[in-house]
Amino acid sequence: MSQRVSRRGLFGLGAAGAAVVGAGVVASNTLFEEPPVAHASSTSDPFPFYGEHQSGIVTPAQDRLHFVAFDVTTKKRAELIELLQEWTAAAARLTQGKEAGSYGAVGGAPEAAPDDTGEALGLPASGLTLTIGFGASLFDDRFGLADKRPAALADLPKFPGEQLIPEISGGDICVQACAHDPQVAVHAIRNLARIGFGKVSVRWSQLGFGRTSSTSRSQATPRNLMGFKDGTNNLKLEDAALLRDQLWASAQDGSDWMAGGSYMVTRKIRMGIETWDRTSLVEQEQIFGRDKGEGAPLGKKAEFDPVDFASKGADGQPYIKDDAHVRLAHPTSNGNAHLLRRGYNFVDGSDGLGRLDAGLFFIAYQRDPRKQFVPIQMNLAKHDALNEYIKHVSSGLFACPPGVRDAGDYWGRTLFG
Structure with a gap:
């Protein structure tokens, strides 16, 4: 039987969240397995907050997203550190289904x-995860961090065809909130912004629904707004060797403080929904290189059949064209580079001309964007047939530090300590 545990009902849990909640879910502060394979037994239950790596990366992707980028307004290093400590304490509580502060919404004076803020009173944890990242702009001369900027946090190049809007790009700090209940995700970001008043300001934010990637083999592959299964060959939390090689930063990479962390790239990709909807099925499938129904590579029958780029049809032509998305994004076309994707669909109303402002909010984690996202995206930007139907309007790059080890630790301690 599914147990719905109220946020106030979980008040008695310690800050480390080390308690059994629901059917067999242990929230531990010593989750250091490789890879971390924490699963909530239902969409109401919490994921562990403490661990070697931040949650919300290999955590099985939840259904809803609220992403925010902040600009730091304080000029005092001590105030920024204090804020990160306050945020960490609140995040530890929120992810376990508790209220942001010890007095809650109604317990204070x-x-x-x-x-x-109270809008999540009575709601369960809903698998909430909170993941923080630091943008390149934080490593200027304000806080004495210039010499700690990782080489992998190099500015992304300008890609052909992108139409970036500066106001919804970049940021000093980002927080990714993922949950199965949109109100829980929004509540978490709202409270972090409230706690940060006077020290940070919201630069931009994005709501997302309908995850467009699977980060565990226990999950079915979802679909994007173009109707195709998305992220079939995504990195999964079960891929221990690939995660060590492709996802988690190491001290050997040149930035000791990032060991156990990962680099996040975000891209808001608007789709020409109306044009796409008038495109023939055969052309849609050729653009992606996959069957729309099953998600199988063209020339194959099942979604997870190996992609065969040499296979040809009766006409002697390759089933998968040279400009097909699946060919250009495949590791074999990009020096064996992989990404762990955690994207979400978005619909932000209409553009005033009767067209949906809709598409994909792309999120990808990796060990080094210079070797992974950049070559993959450059390949796609130059050659992908899908470019006729999409445009990139927002971009972000963030260094996500390692996880919070215990209640005495805090987000970014390895950077500021």
Whole structure:
């Protein structure tokens, strides 16, 4: 039987969240297996917050997203560190289904503002994860971090065809909130922004629904707004060797403080939905290089059949064209580079001309964007037939530090310590 545990009902859990909640879910502060394979037994239950790596990366992807990028407004290093400590304490509570502060939404002095906004009262944890990242702009001369900027946090190049909007790109700090309940994700970001008042300001944010990637083999492959299964060959949390090689940063990479962390790239990709919807099925399938129904590579029958780029049809032509998305994005076309994708669909209303402002909010984690995202995206930007139907309007690159080890640790301690 599914147990719905209220946020106030979990108040008694310690800050480390080391308690059994629901059917067999242990929230531990010593989750150091490789890879971390924490699964919530239901969409109501919590994931562990403490661990070697941040949650929300290889965690089985949840259904909803609220992503935010902040600009740091304080000029005092000590105030920024204090904020990160406060955020970490709140995140540890929120991810376990508790309220943001010890007094909650209604437990404090009536004449004072509550230390939780209250819109998630009575809701379970809903698999909430909170993942923080630091943008290149944080490593300027404000906080003495210039010499700690990782080489892998190099500015992304300008890709052909992109139409980036500066106001919805970049940022000093990002937080990715993923959950199975949109109100839980929004509540978490709202409270972090409230706690950060006077020290940070929201630069831009994005809501997402309908995950467009699977990060565990226990999950079915979802579909993007073009109707195709997305992320069939994504890195999975079960791929221990690939994760060590392709996902997690190492001290050997040149930045000791990033060991156990990962680099996040975000891209808001608007789709020409109306044009796509008038395109023939055969052309749609040729553009992706996959069957729309099953998700099988063209020339094959099942989604996970190996892609065969040499296979030809009765007409002697390759089933998968040279400009097909699956060919250009495949590791064999990019020096064996892999990405762990955690993207989401978005619909942000209409553009005033009767067209949906909709598409994919792309999120990908990797060990080194210079060797992974950059060559893959450059290949796609130059040659992908899909470019006729999409445009990139937002971009972000963030260094996501290692996980929070215990209640005495905090987000970014390895950077600021």
